[in-house]
Amino acid sequence: MLQKRAATFVHHHPSRSYSSIFKQNFSNSSNLEPHKTSKFLIYCNTQIAINGRDGNLKEAESIFNRMPHKSTVSWTAMLTAYSQNGQIAKARNLFDEIPDRTTASYNAMITAYVKNGSDVEEAYELFARMPVRNGVSYATMITGFVRRGMLDKAEEFYADIPDEWRDPVCSNALISGYLKLGRLEEAVRVFKDMVETDLVSWSSMVDGYCKKGRVLEARGLFDMMPERNVITWTAMIDGYMKVGCFENGFGLFSSMRRGVVKVNSNTLTVMFEACGNFCRYREGVQIHGLVSRMGFNFDIFLGNSIITMYFRIGFVDEANKIFWMMNKKDLVSWNSLISGYVQNDEIEEAYRLFQIMPVKDLVSWTTMIAGFSNKGNIEKSVQLFRMMPEKDDFSWTAIISGFVNNELYEEAFRWFIGMLQKEIRPNQLTLSSVLSASAGLATLNQGAQVHALVLKMGMEFDLYIQSSLVSMYSKCGYVAEAYWIFTNISAPNIVSFNSMITGFAQNGFGEEALNLFRRMKNEGREPNCITFLGVLSACTHVGLVQEGLEYFKSMKSSYGIQPEPDHYASMIDLLGRAGLLDEAIDMIRSMPFKPHAGVWGALLGASRNHLHLDFAKLAAQHLIEWEPDNASPYVILSNLYSIVGKKMDADQVRMTKKLKGVRKSPGCSWITVKDKVHLFLAGEQSHMDLNKIRFTLSTISKEMKGLSRHREDWLSFDQSSDIS
């Protein structure tokens, strides 16, 4: 099956049948009848265009050079082929040699300038001196201005178009300019003002609404349109897929296949991407089979999307097989391959491929950096990061979130400041990662400054950032602020609810957490495993043992969620705090997996609080087995012995600890002091002057006001508060 599809690639290359047609016509061209010559001419022009589009520039050139008779179309097609392959100088030389230029030749050259380096000045110069302009000429200039970020110029230019040229293509160019900048309302305005619309106008609007997630309105236009083509269908299907409506998207794909408009490789690319994202391997494999049976002439985009789909559903071998069968691969193919291995936890294989790939770009490096840090190998991530020839916001975000995921929050902050010093603009991901770092440090100072930065950059309505802010304020103990952020989220998702429920629970607001959980269920939202961690912890804080047990049971029975070790740890905590130590032990025994340190830690804490020596000993033993370097179990156990008056045993535990050389400090917390973060030991030997601790909101508002206003907004982040 794959063999058959591989054969379709030959289409890009000079096939035997093509060569023979060519040779025959070339040698006998003078004897051919005029209409036959014209057919051959059209054939060659088409081949130049196809080869140009597919990146086979050599082949296009070869056909062009060997053509006995060229028309202006041949010259223009060749010019476009150069332009599409980034050969602007060759395009320009060819343009100068065209014997009789048409408007299309000029338009092609203007497009070449606009698409290669956005040289709108050169484009305009040519535009100004072309003898006859049409709508496409104006449209291309508008596109050029938009690409260079000169929207006002584009608008001005559009307004100045003479009435007789008010072709829909001009309005379409402005509409797509607005849509590229995400300015839907302005696009709608132009669309509504159009006297005459065409398929492109409608399709662009459908896509515009889809890109904003407004699929209902998009569908309204889609149904209202006088006619639809493959681009319209594909945009609509993709729109459904991107808002998470797989069934609608797949349904539309099915009706498309039953209709007259033919599916093309972009449609299939969208489908494979969706099947991968929704883990719908059945549909993915089915469509793959369809593609093979059709002998589809699949391009690199399509091949890449199939690879990605197979990796997402965990079919590593299938993905790998397809990669090596593709006889044309680009950087995206390689990046998809290494990213696929990273996703499937095969970091070593990913790294091996990374090292042998012919060309690496930012994405390749960033993929490996993120991959290593997710595996806990942050040293390797840092090493790769330093080796990178250039870095962008994504690479910096990868290394910063790498530190965050490995709980190295202060390092994350230090690198974030490094990023700002390099004047790399943070994106939503960077900021939400740094907010997690602030949450991890539980230092409001840092977190509030990042919040200020978020406001300055106008990212306060980003859903991910909002959830990170909720977590950050909660973890710092500012539940009111967290709740205020939460209430301002226009469309909270499961992550937002989880952040707030957990936030309430962690701060002892058990009732509030449970109320929010009920509200969430009433709104018809499905809780997930994180939700239950918050809910169980809320029950613990309020001492709702019975409810906690019921929620724990309902996880599996009502929602099909298998409790994880952390859920058990939370239950042990709940039972233990209520003094139900025997029940806690029973639950530990009933666990379907080996109890981890969290479980034993919860039991140890409960045993100490209820002065239960046997269970404390048991828990401490297991804890030491899990974390031999952690001093906590020794300290807690010896304290417990002291409390119950067993001085000898207490001394013995302390002795064992000393003999084993366990020195890792017990529970530390980070407290902000005058813009600096100091290690504050929970124990008795603290050297801290508590009077110096400033931890108030007034400090934060001062920080926010103190952010300077004259430099570029995002650069005004206060870097003096580096962590020392």
Place this chain on the structure above:
DNA sequence: ATAGGGTTAG
């Protein structure tokens, strides 16, 4: 058959 709109990897 040439000029304007949609799709893949971090």
